[in-house]
Amino acid sequence: MATVEELKLRVRELENELIKCKQRQCSAEDAHNRPKIDKMSAEVVDSNPYSRLMALKRMGIVDDYEKIRTFSVAVVGVGGVGSVTAEMLTRCGIGKLLLFDYDKVELANMNRLFFQPHQAGLSKVEAAEHTLRNINPDVAFETHNYNITTLDNFTHFMDRISHGGLEEGLPVDLVLSCVDNFEARMAINTACNELGQIWMESGVSENAVSGHIQLIIPGETACFACAPPLVVAANIDEKTLKREGVCAASLPTTMGVVAGLLVQNVLKYLLKFGTVSYYLGYNAMQDFFPTMTMKANPQCNDRYCRRQQEEYKKKEAERPKVEAVQEEEEEAIVHEDNEWGIELVSEVTDAELQAASGVVPDLPEGITVAYTIPVEETAKGETVEETEVSLEDLMAQMRKL
Amino acid sequence: MATVEELKLRVRELENELIKCKQRQCSAEDAHNRPKIDKMSAEVVDSNPYSRLMALKRMGIVDDYEKIRTFSVAVVGVGGVGSVTAEMLTRCGIGKLLLFDYDKVELANMNRLFFQPHQAGLSKVEAAEHTLRNINPDVAFETHNYNITTLDNFTHFMDRISHGGLEEGLPVDLVLSCVDNFEARMAINTACNELGQIWMESGVSENAVSGHIQLIIPGETACFACAPPLVVAANIDEKTLKREGVCAASLPTTMGVVAGLLVQNVLKYLLKFGTVSYYLGYNAMQDFFPTMTMKANPQCNDRYCRRQQEEYKKKEAERPKVEAVQEEEEEAIVHEDNEWGIELVSEVTDAELQAASGVVPDLPEGITVAYTIPVEETAKGETVEETEVSLEDLMAQMRKL
Numbered sequence: 096m097a098t099v100e101e102l103k104l105r106v107r108e109l110e111n112e113l114i115k116c117k118q119r120q121c122s123a124e125d126a127h128n129r130p131k132i133d134k135m136s137a138e139v140v141d142s143n144p145y146s147r148l149m150a151l152k153r154m155g156i157v158d159d160y161e162k163i164r165t166f167s168v169a170v171v172g173v174g175g176v177g178s179v180t181a182e183m184l185t186r187c188g189i190g191k192l193l194l195f196d197y198d199k200v201e202l203a204n205m206n207r208l209f210f211q212p213h214q215a216g217l218s219k220v221e222a223a224e225h226t227l228r229n230i231n232p233d234v235a236f237e238t239h240n241y242n243i244t245t246l247d248n249f250t251h252f253m254d255r256i257s258h259g260g261l262e263e264g265l266p267v268d269l270v271l272s273c274v275d276n277f278e279a280r281m282a283i284n285t286a287c288n289e290l291g292q293i294w295m296e297s298g299v300s301e302n303a304v305s306g307h308i309q310l311i312i313p314g315e316t317a318c319f320a321c322a323p324p325l326v327v328a329a330n331i332d333e334k335t336l337k338r339e340g341v342c343a344a345s346l347p348t349t350m351g352v353v354a355g356l357l358v359q360n361v362l363k364y365l366l367k368f369g370t371v372s373y374y375l376g377y378n379a380m381q382d383f384f385p386t387m388t389m390k391a392n393p394q395c396n397d398r399y400c401r402r403q404q405e406e407y408k409k410k411e412a413e414r415p416k417v418e419a420v421q422e423e424e425e426e427a428i429v430h431e432d433n434e435w436g437i438e439l440v441s442e443v444t445d446a447e448l449q450a451a452s453g454v455v456p457d458l459p460e461g462i463t464v465a466y467t468i469p470v471e472e473t474a475k476g477e478t479v480e481e482t483e484v485s486l487e488d489l490m491a492q493m494r495k496l
Numbered sequence: 497m498a499t500v501e502e503l504k505l506r507v508r509e510l511e512n513e514l515i516k517c518k519q520r521q522c523s524a525e526d527a528h529n530r531p532k533i534d535k536m537s538a539e540v541v542d543s544n545p546y547s548r549l550m551a552l553k554r555m556g557i558v559d560d561y562e563k564i565r566t567f568s569v570a571v572v573g574v575g576g577v578g579s580v581t582a583e584m585l586t587r588c589g590i591g592k593l594l595l596f597d598y599d600k601v602e603l604a605n606m607n608r609l610f611f612q613p614h615q616a617g618l619s620k621v622e623a624a625e626h627t628l629r630n631i632n633p634d635v636a637f638e639t640h641n642y643n644i645t646t647l648d649n650f651t652h653f654m655d656r657i658s659h660g661g662l663e664e665g666l667p668v669d670l671v672l673s674c675v676d677n678f679e680a681r682m683a684i685n686t687a688c689n690e691l692g693q694i695w696m697e698s699g700v701s702e703n704a705v706s707g708h709i710q711l712i713i714p715g716e717t718a719c720f721a722c723a724p725p726l727v728v729a730a731n732i733d734e735k736t737l738k739r740e741g742v743c744a745a746s747l748p749t750t751m752g753v754v755a756g757l758l759v760q761n762v763l764k765y766l767l768k769f770g771t772v773s774y775y776l777g778y779n780a781m782q783d784f785f786p787t788m789t790m791k792a793n794p795q796c797n798d799r800y801c802r803r804q805q806e807e808y809k810k811k812e813a814e815r816p817k818v819e820a821v822q823e824e825e826e827e828a829i830v831h832e833d834n835e836w837g838i839e840l841v842s843e844v845t846d847a848e849l850q851a852a853s854g855v856v857p858d859l860p861e862g863i864t865v866a867y868t869i870p871v872e873e874t875a876k877g878e879t880v881e882e883t884e885v886s887l888e889d890l891m892a893q894m895r896k897l
Contacts, residue, residue, distance in 0.1 A: 102503035109510035116517040129603065129613050139743040141602035147704075148607050150745035154703040179609075183748040186607050201542035202530065206549050206587050208580070208609070211631055212530050216516065230612055302555040303548075304770070342540040344551035347584040348763065352756035359749040359780050369705065369781035379760050380770035384785045 131232050135161045135188065144231070145188060157366045164233070166268040166365050167191035167261045171243060171252075171283055173219040174198070175207035175345055176297050176306075177273030179354035182209055184234075185227045187362065190261040191235040192227070194220045195252065197242040207347045235261070244282045253286050269361060270294035273354075275343075284319035287311065288399035291406070295364075297357045303344040304379040306353035308360055308372065314391060314403030316373060321392035321400060349379055532633050536562045536589065545632070546589060558767045565634075567669040567766050568592035568662045572644060572653075572684055574620040575599070576746055577698050577707075578674030579610035580755035585635075586628045588763065591662040592636040593628070595621045596653065598643040608748050636662070645683045654687050670762060671695035674755075676744075685720035688712065689800035692807070696765075698758045704745040705780040707754035709761055709773065715792060715804030717774060722793035722801060750780055 097105075129144070137149035151157040168189055170181050173196040181192055196219040200210045214222040220238035228236060237259060243252040257266045270292055272283045280296065287294045291313050299306040311318055356375055363369045373388040391404050498506075530545070538550035552558040569590055571582050574597040582593055597620040601611045615623040621639035629637060638660060644653040658667045671693055673684045681697065688695045692714050700707040712719055757776055764770045774789040792805050 097500070097504075099498070099500055099503060102500060102507060103498075106503060106506050106510065109507065109514060113510060113514050113517060116514060139604075141604050144603045144606040144613075146604050146743055147746040150743055151704060151747075154745045156703055156705055156745065179752065182609060183752065186609065186748045188607075202545045203542050203547050205545040205631065206589075208583060208587065211627075212545075213630070221513075226612075229614070230606065302557055303552060304557055342547055342551055344555045344557065345548040346552075346760070346763070347587045348756045348760040350756075351580065351584065351752050352760070355749045355751075355753035355756060356783070359747070359753070360783075362747070362749065363780075370783065372783045375783050379764075382757070382761075382771065382773045382776050382785065382787060384783065386783060 128229060128232060135164070148187060157368050160366065162366060163188050163362075164190045165261060167193065167235075167259060168361065169193040169195065169256060169259065169267045169270045171195045171270065171272050172274035172279065173223050174204070174273065174275060175347070175350035176299060176354045176357070177271070178207075178209035178219070178223055179351055180271060180273055180297075180358055181223055181227060182230070183354060183358040184361070185231045187358070188231065189234055191237065191259075191267075193237045193239070193255060193259050193267060194223055195239045195241070195243055196220050196223075197240055203342075207345060207350050242279075244278050249282055249286070252282070253290065256286060256292055257290055266290065266292065268365065271357065271361065272296045273357075275299075280319055284311075285397065285399070288313050288318055288320075288397050288403060291403055295357060295360060297353055299345065299349055299353055301343040303346045303349055305377060306349055306379075307374065307376045308353060308357045309374045310360065310364070310371060313400060314405075314407035317389035317391050318395060318397060318400045320397040321395045322389060346379075349377070352377055352379075529630060529633060536565070549588060558769050561767065563767060564589050564763075565591045566662060568594070568636075568660060569762065570594040570596065570657060570660065570668045570671045572596045572671065572673050573675035573680065574624050575605070575674065575676060576608035576748075576751035577700060577755045577758070578672070579608075579620070579624055580752055581672060581674055581698075581759055582624055582628060583610055583631070584755060584759040585762070586632045588759070589632065590635055592638065592660070592668075594638045594640070594656060594660050594668060595624055596640045596642070596644055597621050597624075598641055604743075608746060608751050643680075645679050650683055650687070653683070654691065657687060657693055658691055667691065667693065669766065672758065672762065673697045674758075676700075681720055685712075686798065686800070689714050689719055689721075689798050689804060692804055696758060696761060698754055700746065700750055700754055702744040704747045704750055706778060707750055707780075708775065708777045709754065709758045710775045711761065711765070711772060714801060715806075715808035718790035718792050719796060719798060719801045721798040722796045723790060747780075750778070753778055753780075 132145070135145045135149055136143055137146060137152070139146050139150075148163075149160055151160050166189055168184055168191070170177050170184075170192060173181060173194050177194075177196070181194060184192060198219050200214045200217050200219055200222050202212060202215050204210050205212060209226070210219070210222060214226075218240045220240050224236045224238050227234065237255070239248075239251070239255065241248045241251075243249055255267075256270060258264050259267050270283060270287060272280055272294060274280055274283070275298075283294060283296075286292070293310070293312050296309040296311060296319065297307070310316065356372075356377065360372055360375070364371045372386055374386060376383075376385045378384070391400060391407075393401070393404060395401055395404075533546070536546045536550055537544055538547060538553070540547050549564075550561050552561050567590055569585055569592070571578050571585075571593060574582060574595050578595075578597070582595060585593060599620050601615045601618050601620055601623050603613060603616050605611050606613060610627070611620070611623060615627075619641045621641050625637045625639050628635065638656070640649075640652070640656065642649045642652075644650055656668075657671060659665050660668050671684060671688055673681055673695060675681055675684070676699075684695060684697075687693070694711070694713050697710040697712060697720065698708070711717065757773075757778065761773055761776070765772045773787055775787060777784075777786045779785070792801065792808075794802070794805060796802055796805075
C-alpha cells in the first residue's frame with residue numbers, strides 16, 4: 096500500500112518524464128519554433144509577426160498596442176468558442192492565458208475550428224497549449240485540466256483567478272466564459288461576484304444559429320443570477336430543441352463569429368478603443384445583431400452581487416458630476432433600441448418565465464431568455480429575496496442541479 | 497489536501513499520457529488521418545465528425561444537410577479571410593474546394609488565424625491544402641498557385657470556374673472573393689459577369705476594424721463595376737490610411753468574424769435556410785452591422801454585366817406574378833433601414849466621389865464607398881457609357897492600374 100508521500104513523489108516523477116517526452120518530440124512544428132521576441136516591433140518585414148498589429152497605432156485605432164503583453168486572461172471552456180478565443184488572443188500577443196477545461200478532444204469536435212483529428216484523445220487544454228505555444232511562444236500559458244464546478248476545483252479556480260495575473264499574486268485582468276452549460280456559468284458568476292472580477296460571458300444556441308456575448312461588471316451590470324440569461328431568438332420552434340438523447344447542433348461559422356466578437360470586445364476593453372458592448376447578440380438566420388445593457392438586480396439571489404452593488408453605489412456617489420454626464424452620453428449609443436421589425440418566437444414559455452427566480456428584464460425585440468434559473472430546492476414556497484446563502488451552500492445546491 | 501485515491505487516479509492519468517506521448521511520432525498528424533466517410537451519419541458518437549452538423553436537420557434548420565457534399569466552391573485569396581473561409585467549409589464537409597493564391601506564408605501573417613509558423617515559406621495554397629486535407633479527407637481539393645490577374649492565368653481561372661464543379665466539366669456552385677486588392681476583385685467580377693456565375697465578395701478595411709460581405713448575382717444585383725465598392729465606415733480619419741510605405745493593420749478577430757459571416761451566408765445560400773444577405777457590413781468600433789441591397793446599374797461599364805441584366809429582365813418578365821409578390825415581401829426584410837444614429841466620417845472625399853465612374857448609390861447611414869473606380873485612361877473626357885470594351889482591353893487596362 097503506497098503512502099501519500101510515495102504517490103506524490105511518483106506524480107512528480109511522471110510529470111517530469113512527461114515534460115521531457117513532450118520536449119523530445121521531433122514534430123515539424125516544434126523544429127521551426129521561432130525564438131521569443133522581447134519587444135514588439137512595428138517594422139514592416141515578412142519575418143515580424145507583430146507588424147500588422149503594431150500598425151493599429153499608426154492607423155489611429157489603438158494608442159499603445161504593446162500594452163496587450165501586460166494582460167492576463169482566463170478562458171474557461173476550450174471548446175468551439177473557447178479554443179478560437181484562445182487562438183485569437185495568442186495571435187494578438189496577449190501576456191498570459193489561463194485555460195480551464197476537463198474535456199478530451201473527439202472527432203465529433205471536428206466540425207468546429209481549431210482542433211485537428213490527430214489530437215483526438217488528448218485533453219483539450221493540453222492539445223490547445225501545444226498548438227498555441229507553437230503559434231506564439233511569447234505568450235505565457237497555464238492550463239488546468241479539471242471541472243471548475245466541483246468544490247476543490249472551484250476553490251482552486253477562485254485562487255487562480257485572484258492570483259494568476261501576469262505577475263503571480265495579482266488577479267487576472269479578465270475572465271472569459273466559453274462554457275456550454277448552466278452549472279459552469281453559475282460557478283464563474285459566483286466566483287466573479289465574490290472577487291469583484293470583471294468577466295465576459297459567451298454562448299451559442301443548441302440549434303447553432305444564434306449566439307451572444309455579454310460583459311459583466313459585478314455590482315454595475317446584471318450578473319448571471321440577477322436575471323435569466325439572455326439569448327438572441329433564433330426563430331425556430333422550441334419543441335425541436337429539448338428532446339431527449341439528442342446532441343446539440345453546432346457550426347464553425349456561428350462559433351467563429353461569436354469568438355471573434357468576444358475577443359474584439361476584449362481588445363476594445365483592454366486596449367481602450369471603440370465602444371465596448373455590454374450585450375451583443377447574433378442571429379444568423381436573419382443576420383441581425385441586437386445590443387442592450389441590463390442593470391444589476393437589487394434583489395439578486397447572490398449576496399456577493401448585492402454587496403458589489405453597494406460598493407458600486409458608494410463609488411458612483413463619490414464621482415464628480417461631470418463624469419456622470421459623459422457616461423450617460425456614452426450609454427445613449429449602447430442602449431439604443433433597434434427597429435428590426437422581425438417577428439420572433441420566444442424560446443421560453445410564459446409558464447417557464449413565471450417560474451424564473453430572477454426578474455424578467457425589459458428586453459428589446461429579438462432578445463429572449465435562454466432558459467430560466469431553476470427555483471432552488473431549499474427556497475421553494477418561501478420568499479427567496481431575503482435568504483442569505485453562503486458560498487458553500489450555493490455550491491452544494493449547484494452540484495445537486 | 498489530496499487523498500490516496502485522488503493521487504492514484506492522477507498517477508494512472510499521467511502514465512496513460514506518457515504512453516501516448518511516447519507513441520507519437522514525427523508525422524503524428526499524417527499517421528492519425530481518419531479514413532474517408534462514404535455517407536454522413538447523424539449518429540451521436542464521439543468518433544463521428546458530422547454528428548453536430550447532421551443535427552441541424554433535427555433542429556429544424558436545414559432540410560437536407562448532406563447536400564453540402566454535392567457543392568463545389570472556389571476560394572480566391574487564401575489570406576486572413578480566405579484561409580478561415582476554406583477551413584470552415586472543409587469542416588462543414590463541402591464537396592470540393594478550389595483554392596487560388598500566389599502568395600507564400602510569412603511570419604507576418606501569424607496575427608491572423610489558420611497558418612502556423614512552421615509553414616513559413618510554403619505557398620499558401622500548398623500549406624492550406626495539407627492542413628485542410630488532414631482536417632477532413634472527405635473534401636476534394638484543387639489548388640492553383642498563381643495570380644489570377646495575368647492574362648494566361650485569367651483564362652485558366654475562367655476555365656476552372658466553368659468546369660471545376662464536383663463533376664468535372666460542370667461549373668462551380670459559388671466563387672468567393674477573399675482577395676485584398678482592387679485588381680483581383682475586378683478580375684473575379686469580369687469572369688463572373690461573363691460566365692453568369694454567382695459569387696460573394698468579402699473585404700476588411702486597412703485599419704482592421706471594419707469589414708463586409710456581399711452577394712453578387714450577375715444581372716440582378718450591382719456588380720463590382722456597377723458602383724464603387726462599399727465598406728462600412730470605420731469612424732477614423734482617412735488621412736491616417738493612405739500614407740506611403742505603411743502596411744495595413746489586421747486583426748484575427750475582424751477577419752474571423754468576416755469569414756464566419758461569409759461562410760454562414762454561403763451555407764444559407766447553398767442549403768436554403770434563413771435569409772441570405774445581399775450586403776452585410778461589420779463595424780467593430782461600434783458593433784453595428786448594416787445591411788442593404790443594390791440593383792444592377794443599366795449604365796455599367798462591363799458589357800457582360802449589361803448583357804446579364806437583359807437576360808434577367810427577360811426571365812423576370814416570364815415569371816408568374818404571384819412569385820414576384822413573394823419576392824417583394826422577402827426583400828422587405830433585407831432592405832430594412834436601420835436607425836443607428838451614429839455619426840460617421842466618410843472615407844472618401846466629395847471630389848473623389850465625383851470622379852468615380854460608377855453611379856454613387858443611395859447608401860444607408862454607416863455605409864460608404866471603399867474607394868472609387870479610377871476613370872479609365874482611354875475614356876477621359878468622353879462619355880464612358882457607350883464604350884464597348886472587350887475583355888482583352890479590360891484586362892490590359894487593369895494591368896496598367
